[in-house]
Structures are given as C-alpha cells and as structure tokens.
Amino acid sequence: MDSISPPERAGGKMGETAPDTTTQRILFFGDSMAEGLVRRMADYAQENGHQLSRVVWYNSTTQLWATSDTLRHYIRKYRPTFFMVCIGGNEQFLKRPLERETHIRKLMNIMEGKPFVWIGIPTWKGDTGFNNMVQQCVGPERYFDSRRLTLRRGSDHVHPTFGAASLWMDSIAEWMQDRYNIQMQKPSKKATLKFPLHLLQPVK
Template sequence: MPEKNKKRPYTLLWILLAVALVAVFAVSFFDLPSIFGYTPKSSGMAQALFPTKEQPVAADTIPLDSIGVPTRMEPDTASHTILFIGDSMLDGLSPRLAAYADASGHKLYSVVWYSSSTEIWGKSHRLTDYIKKLSPSYIFICLGANELYVKDIEDKRTPFIREMIAEIDTIPYVWIGPPNWTTDTGINKMIAENTADGCYFKSDGMTFERRSDGAHPTAKSAIEWMDSVVRWMPEHSSHPIRMNMPENTTARPAQIFIHQPGEN
C-alpha cells in the first residue's frame, strides 16, 4: 500500500463504499436482467426516494365493489379439486387454504415456485402441465410480488398474463394480488385489467404484519389474508365455492410441488 494511502486510511474506504452505494442506487432505476433464471433484487432506493404517484390505499377504503361482480352468487356446493399456484407467498397462504379445503371436502394441490413471476409461469407453460396432470376444477393463483418494481410493466408482462389466463381456459379461478410493501409500478392494475370480472382479489392496500424480510406477511397475517379472500368470495367472486370455517388454523395440502428459482 503506498505511503500516501496509509496517511489517509479512510479515503480509499470511503471511495469504495461511496462508489458501491452510487452503483447500487443507479441500478435501482432500472430493471435488472435475469441471470440463469435468477433476477437480482433491486435495492429499492430509487423507489424509496422517488415513489410513483399512485399511493397505496388504506385497507378500509378499498371499494371492494369495484373489484368483483356486485351481485351475490350462490356458492357452488360441489367438492372441488383445487390447484393453488404461485410464488413464495404460498408458504403462508397454502396451509390456511388447505384447512378450508379439508373443512369443505375439497382436495388441494399447491405448486410453489420460489421467486417466480407471471413471466416465468407464462413462458414455462407449467400451468398447462399441472392442469393436465391434476385436472383441477378450481384454481387459485398468487403472483405478482416479484414484479412490483418492473418498469414498463404493461408492455413486458401483459402477454404472459394473457397466456396464463388462456391456459386456465374455462376453469373458474381467483387471482390473489401481491401484498404490496411498496408502491408498485402497475402490476395490480394490469392483472385487474386482464382477469375476468370477479376473479381478482386486490391485496394492495391491506395492512400486513411482515416477516423479518419486510416483504412476506407473517404466518398469522397470511392466515388473515387468506381469510379475507374467503370472505370476499361469496359477494364478489364470479364463481364462489363452499368454504366452511375450519377448526384447525392450518392444514397440509394433499400434495405440494416445489420449484426452485432458475428452473425452466
């Protein structure tokens, strides 16, 4: 180490930290490319300093009528084979839905694809594979949490959401929106526009207790989240199904399929 640097030991360290900070800050303005299927996380610094104008709505001010169909549908009392697909949010939601399924005579299959997005599902056609394999009569989807920061999201993601909806075809479904921890760049609006009436549960605006990562709801909060979806269904879903209140808080789905980040 040159003598000059030894006299000013903090200078190099400061430069190192400041340059890294500026780089991380600058990168947060852009979408990061996927590397071997893994999309590096954004620092969120740009969003924290310059949020988009749309502000999250408080839970009690969400006009629920605007999300689902306004008329109450008679619930379908048949037993269903339910397929629940999505990202890591299923870790919290799936055990609660399994408890409802057990109490209502349904059979639940969960497919958790960690760090997945509408793009990953839309490109992979894995949803079609699972529909063929399990013949579900009802589908729940929870996706979008890994796409809160995507710029120009309508151009980039609309084809994949449409692809997923096409794969679902005529099977009734409910898409549970992401539990925003920050203002999104339009994922909620885009899903709402591309799903059928009464098929989208908007979670943005709900208040969650978060896990230590600041993003995922705690298990208790995820249970309340799933309860909100179930309470929403009879009034607003286009195809409500029987959902009896379970005695156990959580249960285990009939089978869980796991996919890791980077799988095709």
C-alpha cells in the first residue's frame, strides 16, 4: 500500500477566509515527475468545478520550457487563469544550478503575472542546490517543498508510483487551499470528465 509522510507546514496562511469557489482555468505543466500528479489533479478539477489542461513533456527542463514556444502555445490554446508547475526532475544534479534562474524568471514572465504554484521535486539522492534556487526565485508562498515527503518509487527508483503520486497530489491540494485560497476539496470519486492531456516526447 502506498503511504506518504506529510511535509512540515511552512509559513502562515496567505488568507484566513473561506476558499474562493471561483472556477479556475488551470494549466498544469511539467516534466515526467508531473505525470502521476496531473492524473490525480483531474479528480480535483472535477470535484471543485475547475477547468484543467495538462501538459507533460518527458525529459524536459526549465531551459527547454523557457526557450521554446511550447508554454506560450498552450497558454494561447487554453487561456489559463491559474498555473501549476512541476519541473526539475532532470536538473537535480546540475553543477551550476544557479544558471537556471534566468529560465525560471522567463517562465514567470511568460505566465504574465497569473497566480501559480511551483511543485518542488521529491529528491531521491539529494540535489546540488536546484530546489533551493527555485524556492528563492518564485518565493516560498508559491513553492511546495516536496523534499520532506516519503514516497514509494517505481522500478526506476526515481519516479513515484501512481498511487504515491496521488497521495502527493492530495498533500499539494491541501497546501494550496490552505495557502492560496483556491477551492481544492478532496475528491469523493474518480474523474469521469476527459480533461485535455498532452504527452510530449523528448526533444531529439
């Protein structure tokens, strides 16, 4: 059975009011670490009345997302009001992680000031400073630190199983509602709606 050890809560709430029930158009994009998350996120979108579009780009990096037209393309297509980002699985062991700060800031510019959350990578052998750099760049109020989570991994010992990713998404959703005031009630059933899911192959 998959289980998860929750992270410590960091900082206070962004707001003490009841969650905003406004329907959001959410664009969830990332690398292969996001694949299990976006599947569970469909359950949350249906439960809470949000529109959801999902883009998983295998073997992608912050550099690829920032220097290509991919994100802009999906922004034009889906006109999101809220972003969820999970990128960095392929950047955990960079020798000079600070060099990626420029790309992260460019991604923030591409999102045009819309609210977003950045989901940190659940490290499996530590990292060289990439996660701290991302947190400092986007701000702790937007960053979900996954490093304290204990997740069951798949056969590659890197990616969480789909069951573990579902529990990971539950922790993220609770944090989002607590910190970001977005409606993210836990789903009572699996999604039956077919939210768009784009699986992009690695760049050759």
